[in-house]
Amino acid sequence: MGKLALMIYNPVSGKKRNHKYTEILLVKLKEIGYKVTVNSSNEWKENEEAIQEACKDHWDAIFIAGGDGTIKSTLQCLAEQNYRPTLGIFPFGTSNEFAKFIGMPSNLMEVLSIIKKGKTKKVDIGKFGNRYFANIAAGGWLTDITYKTPTVLKTYFGEFAYCLYFIKAILHGKQSNKISIRVTPKKELSDLSNFIIMNGNSVGPLESLITNTTPLDNGYFHLLTCKKTNRIRLFFALFAKMLHLTETVAPLNYYKIKSGSFSTSENVIVNLDGDQVDVDNMEFVVLPHHIQVFVP
Structure with a gap:
């Protein structure tokens, strides 16, 4: 059946030139063994429900094709789950600070290569108030x-x-x-x-x-x-x-x-x-x- 993954895709994130590679990314992820379900809803409630389901069913990964704002929005739901799939970051945003922080390159094909190798690391996040x-x-x-x-x-x-x-x-x-x-x-x-x-x-x-x-x-x-x-x-x-x-x-x-x-x-x-x-x-x-x- 392969590995199950959710992709949270932000179609209006900063770097418009990256969006033309979205379909290629999905094809390549399938080639390296992921069955990907894509969520790109403007209604964030739908994305939250998809994240909750992926966590409840112990999916293997959540891929984020967006910028720091999309990562932050994903964390609001993901951080409170008992099981949290591994995050893969495709930097589509303006600054992509978190991608830089974890060492992810801006080249999307290089990101795919990193995901294929499967090396992961646990990192800290912050909580300010209830966010x-x-x-x-x-x-x-x-x-x-x-x-x-x-x-x-x-x-x-x-x-x-x-x-x-x-x-x-x-x-x-x-x-x-x-x-x-x-x-x-x-x-x-x-x-x-x-x-x-x-x-x-x-x-x-x-x-x-x-x-x-x-x-x-x-x-x-x-x-x-x-x-x-x-x-x-x-x-x-x-x-x-x-x-x-x-x-x-x-x-x-x-x-x-x-x-x-x-x-x-x-x-x-x-x-x-x-x-x-x-x-x-x-x-x-x-x-x-x-x-x-x-x-x-």
Whole structure:
């Protein structure tokens, strides 16, 4: 009968040129032994039901042909199942941060080769409030860029579109200064304008923000925080960080955390894996080794 797999396909994800390979991917997956059922519904409820069935019946794999937003949406259902099939990521999105994090190439034929070899690894994911994320959780000033950047710009310019919107936001956006984070019972960070929790070491076009990264399965995430500051000073601080001119750049601070309690006296929107989300509380925790993925 072969191996059973579900494919969650997002037909409107970022890189339009990849979509023409969808039928080829299905043929190739069949050739390497997978019987694939495709779900591409705009009604996410239908995708959730398909994921639940795949988990209940112990299917072998769930393939995601989409970007980080599609992975995040899949995790909301998958993370709460007792049995979770192995995830295979076909990077169809704009940034594909999680695919980069686990080492998946952008070339789809290379991804197929990796899946055929069958090597897998368990990786950590995060939980923020009642929602799950694979790559980043962020809040405060400048953290709305991924979902406020117009789709048409992302379609034609890819990650460079985020750079254009970032310049606009840093010149005209309103800074927040009401965020506090308790990272240990004795340590609280206060008067922050934003925060980013990262599973990997990059955010969109800002690559290698953290230089001394740790393995995929160490139970910690990276936390970058920033206090309210002069806009130009922040711009050059980020620039210096990107170029690795120095490990510590004021007003940016770095920590490793496995949990944290966040509070704010104003309405701070939370960004999970590139999308604006509502959460029922501001508690963060790492879920170690929670999902299994195909890796090179």
